[in-house]
Amino acid sequence: MKLLKLLLQAYGPFTGKVLDFSTGPANLHVIYGPNEAGKSSALRAMMDLRFGIPVRSADDFLHAAGDLRIGGIFAAINGEPIGFVRRKGKGTTLARLNVLTEQLDQSLVIEPGHERGLTGGLERVEFEAMFGLTHARLREGGQVLLRGEGDLGSALFEASAGTSGITTLLAALETDAKKLYSPHGRAQNAVINEARRRLDEQRQAWREAQTKPAEWQSLYRAHEAAAAALSDVSMTLERLRRRENELIELRTVGPLLRTHDAATALLASFAGVPDLPEQAREARLAALQELNHAEHSLRDAEVEAERCARALGALTLEPSVLEHAAAIERFVSGVAAAARYRIEVQQQDAIIAALDADLGLTIARLAPGHEVRDVLHAVPSAADRLVLDDHLMQVSRLEDRLEHIRQRATALDQALASSHQESWLPIDPGSRQQLMTAVRHAQSLGDVVRRQKELDQQRREMDLLLEQALADVGLASDQALRRAQPLLDAQIARTRQELTDLDEQIRKLRDEQELVGRDLDGQRLRLRQLAAEGEIVTAETLRQARAKRDDRWKAIREAYIDRTQTLDQLALGFDTARATPEMFEAALSEADRQADLLRADAKRAAGLEECRGRIEQMEGRRSDIERQIARLSAGRGATLDAWAQRLKDAGLPDLDPEPLREWQGRRADALQIAERVAGLRAASDRLQEETNNAVAGVRAALLKLGHPVSEANPVDVTLLPSLIEQAVAYDSKAVEAEAAHNAKEQAATVQRIERQQLDRSMAEMGAELRRHQSALQAWHARLFLASDTIPDAIKVRLDELDGAARQAAALGEAKQRRAQVQAILDDLAAQSKDVAAVLDIPAPQMVEDFADRLRGRLAAAKAAEQEQATLLRDQRKAEEKRRGAASDRAAQQTILARLCAVAGVTGLEDLPQREEAASRKREASASLTHVRQQIAAASSLSVEELRQRLSGRDAVTIETEREQCRSEITRCEEEQAAARRAEEQARLALNAIDSSDRAARAREAMESAAARYRSAIRPWARLKLARALLQEALNRFRERAQAPMITKASAYFALMTDGDYERLISDDTGGQPRLCALRQGGTSVAVEEMSEGTADQLYLALRLAALDIRREAHPQMPLVLDDALITSDDRRVAHILRALARFAGEGQVLIFTHHRHLLDVARAAIGEQAFVSHHL
Secondary structure, eight states, rough: OOOEEEEEEEEEEEEEEEOOSSSSSEEEEEEEETTTTSSHHHHHHHHHHHOOEEEEEEEESSSSSGGGGEEEEEEOOSEEEEEEEEEESSSSSEEEEEEESSBBBBSSSOOHHHHHHHHHOHHHHHHHHHHEEHHHHHHHHHHHHHHHHTTTHHHHHHHHHOOOOOHHHHHHHHHHHHOOSSSSSTOSSSSHHHHHHHHHHHHHHHHHHOOOOHHHHHHHHHHHHHHHHHHHHHHHHHHHHHHHHHHHHHHHHHHHHHHHHHHHHHHTTTTSOOOOTTTTTHHHHHHHHHHHHHHHHHHHHOOOHHHHHHHHHHHOOOOHHHHHHHHHHHHHHHHHHHHHHHHHHHHHHHHHHHHHHHHHHHHHHTTTTTOHHHHHSOOHHHHHHHHHHHHHHHHHHHHHHHHHHHHHHHHHHHHHOOOOOOOOOOOOOOHHHHHHHHHHHHHTOOOOHHHHHHHHHHHHHHHHHHHHHHHHOOOOSHHHHHHHOOOHHHHHHHHHHHHHHHHHHHHHHHHHHHHHHHHHHHHHHHHHHHHTOOOOOOOOHHHHHHHHHHHHHHHHIIISSOOOOHHHHHHHOOOSSSSHHHHHHHHHHHHHHHHHHHHHHHHHHHHHHHHHHHHHHHHHEEEEEEEHHHHHHHHHHHHHHHHHHHHHHHHHHHHOOHHHHHHHHHHHHHHHHHHHHHHHHHHHHHHHHHHHHHHHHHHHHHHHHTOOOOOOTOOOOTTHHHHHHHHHHHOOOOOOHHHHHHHHHHHHHHHHHHHHHHHHHHHHHHEEEEEEEEHHHHHHHHHHOOOOOOOOHHHHHHHHHHHHHHHHHHHHHHHHHHHHHHHHHHHHHHHHHHHHHTTTTTOOSSSHHHHHHHHHHHHHHHHHHHHHHHHHHEEEEHHHHHHHHHHHHHHHHHHHHHHHHHOOOSSGGHHHHHHHHHHHHHHHHHHHHHHHHHHHHHOOOOHHHHHHHHTTOOOHHHHHHHHHHHHHHHHHHHHHHHHHHHHHHHHHHHHHHHHHHHHHHHHHHHHHHHHHHHHHHHHEEEEEHHHHHHHHHHHHHHHHHHHHHHHHHHHHHHHHHTTSSEEEEEEEETSSOOEEEEETOOOOOEEGOOHHHHHHHHHHHHHHHHHHHTTTTTTTTOOOEEEETTTTTTHHHHHHHHHHHHHHTSSSSEEEEEETHHHHHHHHHHOGGGEEEOOO
């Protein structure tokens, strides 16, 4: 999607920043921002808006992570604006934006295609590689082109995908594969080569080690016999040892079983004792202790309550003193300060006398003969003082301003007197507007000379490509190309699938026919082998022999026993040379012989029958296969005939489906080239017509203004640039002359206006000055000054009056302070009389003595009151303690009663005895449990099983059996030692001549080599497959994109190099296609021969061409360049900007830079109308 607006609402250093890319007629935008202006943050914001803000974002230093917001308004495929906003968070972070208010709109929903429209179906890294280009990536692309030595496939692929290092990657894959395997015989360091050599060597060694001496067989048998004997003795010894362990186990558990029975009997004797907790005794003792503590606390509380009651009765309180305690305390505190106040009254008297004398002297100096009151009344108030100060300040200011204005008026009069009106002939505005309109129209055509040259060059190239494309498809002209009616891919695929299915069926039938033939030959060979081993008797021949025997016997029975047939009739069916009984005996013998043979060789007979049955089945199957092959071959011929007729009807060459698909692809490419040739011709004609119209318009405008112009050639486009220069120069001179005239006129007008303003200002200031001076005259008499007193003297007199006012104020404050102190002393005497009255005592003569006595009485009354409060509090605590102790005593009595109930006793005196019985019961139970654990540890059998095994046995019997078992073990150990010595001797003798050790080592080495071989095969295969797939992808991409991509890149590269390189070509002379550039004059330059800057330009041209080709897959996606041109000089930057402006004709280009001069270079190179500048 094309980006119309980027709304940096809260992101990085931005707050409410808007970058509007929808303004201006051009799609080329240059965004300038100085260092630290947030250019990198803006670039990241564009990517985060499309793909989401990362969890760990570097742009949350100003705004909280949860407050990050980026908005954008995009142009959808149909051209409608659509807004999105992205927040930082989890889950769905993309929402819709109202394009009018540029605010979040919850009513708009995100559709499934919106995310794909933003990302183009790409991952973030792929998107940055394809549509982003930094200076580092541009330099890297140029270096890769230089290192790739111009390999065409790598250059095109890397530029198209935005990747780098394809050639290096191919070389690295080949190097890694050769480290694992090399086909050269001398390369023995590769892993697979070395493992194979080692495997062959060790296989030979293993085969040699398989040959053993004849004596080995006998020694081997002797060793096996010795080992078997040793095993038998060991098993017997193991069985005896298990028996000994069982006897030891029985001897051990006998005493434990007796202990178990005693513990069980003891536990049964305590059956009537209840189960008490282990802490029952501790609970009883604790309850008794708490009960004693509660009773003691109850007694202490009662004693404390009696003490408090006695103390309260002995207290003496003074309620009246306590009631007026606050008044007494105020009186006492005031008496303490009375002495200080008496001293202060004397000091204030002295201060008042001194201030009164100073004030009298000041008044006599300021206004002799006037009273102090009159002088003080002359002191202005604060408001009057502000007014008076304003009058004084305004008088001084207005006098200074009037002097300055008079000087300026004199200067203006001199300037106006010396100025004169120059003669100037104005230009017709309509004619000038017509000229500039024609010039702008001509400039909008761009560099028509270069455009015409480029169109001619492209047309020649496309004509060559069209001739080559027509030759590839075998047609004479583009009309023949258009007359051909291509088949649909589905029709081609269906026919190809039909032929493939028929071929596959015929192939499978032929494979089956060959397999059946081989199996039939094998069965016939097996039949001959079975027949060559001797007479074959089968169940069928045996049945025939037995039928013949039965016929002979039936005939003899009818002739000799039943007499139902004469001898003559009997002879008709038999050999007349032999007697009938002999023939019967011969048939009987033959049947018995065949039965014996069949029993003796039944397997061979069954095999013969099986061979005959399989031969018959295989011959039938082979006939069926031959018929099916004939039918399928006829169907394939019919399909080919129908295919040929369809091609003939469509005017297509007689090709198989797959070659026809490729032919149609080449035809489509040829049609595209033909369309492009026609488009180039139309563009050239259109450019010629537009140029002629522009030349006519500019020439007519210049002639109308009276400027001489040469005659125009209608086919010469080079005349337009010179006409534009003449028009621009003429307009520039006219603008300069008009500007100079207007500047002088404007300056004179301004001077006249200023002179009039100065006259008005002088009049106004004179009136204002007179008003302020008249206001000051009223203050001269009030301040005891003469009428001609200057303003500075007025200021001094004001300061003197302020001093007199301050002295008068200080005198008044001193008198006021003395009156206040005297009032405090009078109030203290009145308080002493009031306190004596409320306490019902006589009025005091000495205030200080009365205060000391009141202080003592008040302290005693407060102490008695505090003692009363303490006793009352202790009395309450004693009552609370008494109630708590009574409650605790009742609770502990309840606990003891519950313990007695659980133990089943009626009184506390019986509880210890019952606790002792319960404790002995627990000990008996624990002893029984311990014995059972010992029995379980000593034997895995249950107690009942142990009793059964011990029944009828005592310790002596068990010990006797164990001694017998022990003697048998000793004997078997001796036999085992002898058998082990015999086995060891046999093994040593076998090892002395056995070569199996070398064979084992060789076998182990073989397995190790094979393991290395197997482990290296899969990585080697992956590397070879990866290189082959990558190389094939490069080849296919080169074949598919070579022609259009080189054509587009040639145009961009020619613009970037200012025509130094005319176009790019593919050089196939070295076997591998290489990318070269063709200079003016026809000189071919390889990529590795270019400078680094030119290689960077070539990489950029390839990137632009690739994006042009892939524009349909990702429509309107912007190309973003981040300081990609910082190392290029201004001339090279200007050429690159022209190429980018051409690319921006059908797409959006955003150039971010922190170099301001790039804007000036852009204006000079492509003009203001060709790009839009933005500032961060």
